[in-house]
Amino acid sequence: xxxxxxxxxxxxxxxxxxxxxxxxGAQIAVLPGQTVAAALWxxxxxxxxxxxxxxxxxxxxxxxxxxFDCLVTVNGRPNQRACxxxxxxxxxxxxxxxxxxxxxxxxxxx
Amino acid sequence: xxxxxxxxxxxxxxxxxxxxxxxxAALAAAVRGSRVTLIDAGAQAGGQFYRQPAEELGARRPxxxxxxxxxxxxxxxxxxxxIATGRITHLTDHHVWCVERLDETSGFLVHTLxxxxxxxxxxxxADAVILATGAYEKVLPFPGWTLPGxxxxxxxxxxxxxxxxxxxxxxxxxxxxxxLLPVAxxxxAAGAEVAALVESAGAKSVARHARTLSAxxxxxxEGAGYVAELMRRRVRLKARHTVxxxxxxxxxxxxxxxxxxxxxxxAPGSEQVVRCDTLAVGHGLLPHTxxxxxxxxxxxxxxxAVDDEQRTDIHAVWAAGEATGVGGAALSLAxxxxxxxxxxxxxxxxxxxxxxxxxxxxxxxEFIASLDAVFAPRAHWAEQVTDDTVVCRxxxxxxxxxxxxxxxxxxxxxxxxxxxxxxxxxxxxxxVCGPAVAGLxxxxxxxxxxxxxxxxxxxxxxxxxxxxxxx
Numbered sequence: 236x237x238x239x240x241x242x243x244x245x246x247x248x249x250x251x252x253x254x255x256x257x258x259x260g261a262q263i264a265v266l267p268g269q270t271v272a273a274a275l276w277x278x279x280x281x282x283x284x285x286x287x288x289x290x291x292x293x294x295x296x297x298x299x300x301x302x303f304d305c306l307v308t309v310n311g312r313p314n315q316r317a318c319x320x321x322x323x324x325x326x327x328x329x330x331x332x333x334x335x336x337x338x339x340x341x342x343x344x345x
Numbered sequence: 346x347x348x349x350x351x352x353x354x355x356x357x358x359x360x361x362x363x364x365x366x367x368x369x370a371a372l373a374a375a376v377r378g379s380r381v382t383l384i385d386a387g388a389q390a391g392g393q394f395y396r397q398p399a400e401e402l403g404a405r406r407p408x409x410x411x412x413x414x415x416x417x418x419x420x421x422x423x424x425x426x427x428i429a430t431g432r433i434t435h436l437t438d439h440h441v442w443c444v445e446r447l448d449e450t451s452g453f454l455v456h457t458l459x460x461x462x463x464x465x466x467x468x469x470x471a472d473a474v475i476l477a478t479g480a481y482e483k484v485l486p487f488p489g490w491t492l493p494g495x496x497x498x499x500x501x502x503x504x505x506x507x508x509x510x511x512x513x514x515x516x517x518x519x520x521x522x523x524x525l526l527p528v529a530x531x532x533x534a535a536g537a538e539v540a541a542l543v544e545s546a547g548a549k550s551v552a553r554h555a556r557t558l559s560a561x562x563x564x565x566x567e568g569a570g571y572v573a574e575l576m577r578r579r580v581r582l583k584a585r586h587t588v589x590x591x592x593x594x595x596x597x598x599x600x601x602x603x604x605x606x607x608x609x610x611x612a613p614g615s616e617q618v619v620r621c622d623t624l625a626v627g628h629g630l631l632p633h634t635x636x637x638x639x640x641x642x643x644x645x646x647x648x649x650a651v652d653d654e655q656r657t658d659i660h661a662v663w664a665a666g667e668a669t670g671v672g673g674a675a676l677s678l679a680x681x682x683x684x685x686x687x688x689x690x691x692x693x694x695x696x697x698x699x700x701x702x703x704x705x706x707x708x709x710x711e712f713i714a715s716l717d718a719v720f721a722p723r724a725h726w727a728e729q730v731t732d733d734t735v736v737c738r739x740x741x742x743x744x745x746x747x748x749x750x751x752x753x754x755x756x757x758x759x760x761x762x763x764x765x766x767x768x769x770x771x772x773x774x775x776x777v778c779g780p781a782v783a784g785l786x787x788x789x790x791x792x793x794x795x796x797x798x799x800x801x802x803x804x805x806x807x808x809x810x811x812x813x814x815x816x
Contacts, residue, residue, distance in 0.1 A: 243509050245409045246406050246407050246410060247409075269510070276508070281513070286741055295496055295512070297482060300386070301773060301776050303773045
């Protein structure tokens with residue numbers, strides 16, 4: 236009953252060395268194999284999108300790719316489902332505002 | 346290890362989905378000599394029930410997050426053996442967006458997207474198809490349910506099993522249904538403080554079905570095991586209670602729970618606030634039927650209709666597992682096995698026999714019918730949905746708009762509500778808000794016919810049909 240127990244302890248995980256990605260410019264440590272959503276949760280981030288209408292924050296809801304609430308911009312590509320996409324070393328993960336296309340103007344076509 | 350007489354031109358079976366039903370189906374068909382392409386969106390087989398941590402996470406004891414691990418080992422090892430013989434080809438990370446039926450004799454084209462962004466198309470040709478597409482979670486809305494920190498119960502479990510992560514430190518698990526117990530137990534075992542398990546069903550409703558339930562001691566033992574585990578961890582079990590509101594400024598900070606009276610209404614004065622940073626909530630599951638609907642398969646209620654052999658009414662299309670009605674892993678395994686045997690028999694002309702699976706299926710269905718009666722979402726849930734509660738999360742449609750569409754504009758079905766309010770028109774295409782819209786509008790949840798099971802890039806659509814698979 237220790238409160239310090241973690242899921243990694245529970246399954247006696249021995250993950251490979253963590254790599255680094257960034258979230259809104261800040262470095263976060265990512266365990267290999269984790270999705271963007273899992274990496275963000277590990278970094279204590281639970282919201283990474285604002286809605287198009289009222290600008291409300293959103294994060295993971297269904298966790299299995301059905302609801303599209305966890306949309307995020309990864310390496311300039313908006314509308315990636317964070318619960319499905321793996322976080323790769325060096326990924327530039329950014330909060331997606333609205334449709335994400337305003338943010339992605341540089342480098343990406345319409 | 347007999348092989349078909351015409352190995353090169355053997356008729357092939359596509360099994361879509363590698364959860365319990367799809368795995369059982371693929372193995373049954375492969376063992377009986379069929380060539381099987383098992384197509385799955387996951388990086389590893391297992392589906393949601395046997396979702397595995399990413400291999401790179403090096404879990405040495407993944408079974409700590411699972412039940413019926415031996416069954417999984419049998420399926421996993423069976424799959425590896427059949428892949429080694431070449432009878433099963435396992436396509437991972439392949440998201441099927443459409444199954445196209447060519448004509449009576451030419452079979453099917455299974456259109457998939459893969460690659461890191463799921464935008465690279467490929468096509469699998471098959472003579473027969475088994476749909477084992479599973480289910481997703483139903484959540485009915487309440488004020489605050491869009492706050493980050495509120496997640497579906499299955500979603501919390503998927504993130505835990507697959508990514509080995511917890512969202513916060515203190516969780517409340519709420520809603521109704523047998524899934525809540527393993528979710529709460531899993532979160533607690535993984536280090537979350539589970540402040541309460543809030544189940545809207547009550548003991549009386551269990552008692553009403555005691556006879557059927559007690560005929561399934563194995564399931565009761567499983568349930569009792571979870572309860573004992575939760576009590577050992579001092580999780581408060583609040584039966585006949587519900588979450589009426591989630592609170593927080595930008596992120597979840599607390600929930601208000603309340604007792605329910607006999608009719609399923611909130612008992613005035615019973616509200617209490619429970620502090621938490623995670624609310625895992627679910628009100629049951631809904632079958633994934635998009636692919637079946639595109640093929641024209643008949644549905645019964647929200648599920649794909651099948652006969653005793655798990656055949657749909659479309660020639661050479663079978664369906665198994667949650668897609669044919671939500672019933673848990675044991676039922677999925679039995680249905681998958683029957684579908685695989687039946688498909689193999691029809692493809693290769695082998696004798697059919699699946700009596701044991703048919704018995705298991707019948708027993709499971711009987712049990713599930715009782716569970717459904719016990720864990721029906723509570724009556725009067727809509728009374729707690731305030732006018733400003735967002736119902737359609739994608740299009741940000743509030744309950745007031747739906748009530749107006751029904752009360753003032755005369756909408757009598759979900760489709761009209763959608764046209765008037767945009768509820769169900771967004772990214773998820775009504776998968777999440779469908780039950781809520783139907784409930785608020787006072788109509789039945791009707792299957793929504795969607796042309797594609799997931800978003801498809803226009804370029805892929807434009808080229809579809811040009812790049813037929815080489816055979």
